[in-house]
Amino acid sequence: MKERWKTRHPHHSTQDGIHQMERKGQTSLFRLRNDQNRLKAHLYKTYNIGHTDLCSCGEAAETLEHKETARIKECLNSRFGAS
Ligand SMILES: [Zn+2]
Numbered sequence: 001m002k003e004r005w006k007t008r009h010p011h012h013s014t015q016d017g018i019h020q021m022e023r024k025g026q027t028s029l030f031r032l033r034n035d036q037n038r039l040k041a042h043l044y045k046t047y048n049i050g051h052t053d054l055c056s057c058g059e060a061a062e063t064l065e066h067k068e069t070a071r072i073k074e075c076l077n078s079r080f081g082a083s
Pocket of ligand 1: 056057058059070
């Protein structure tokens with residue numbers, strides 16, 4: 001079984017940092033990597049849950065990329081002032 005899994009997943013890396021994490025962290029990262037999350041864009045498009053896929057800021061769909069970009073902007077603003 002284990003060998004068959006390895007042949008079916010040739011890009012699997014035992015060096016991936018995910019193997020150093022606890023189960024809860026591994027699960028969260030796996031879900032994020034596979035777009036299985038609780039962000040509005042996924043819930044709305046996949047399950048038709050909610051009224052919109054827009055983020056609460058109203059600027060874009062609530063995707064992981066949008067959240068990361070927003071967090072980076074927020075971090076930069078807090079360090080260097082709003083631009
Ligand atoms: Zn937003």
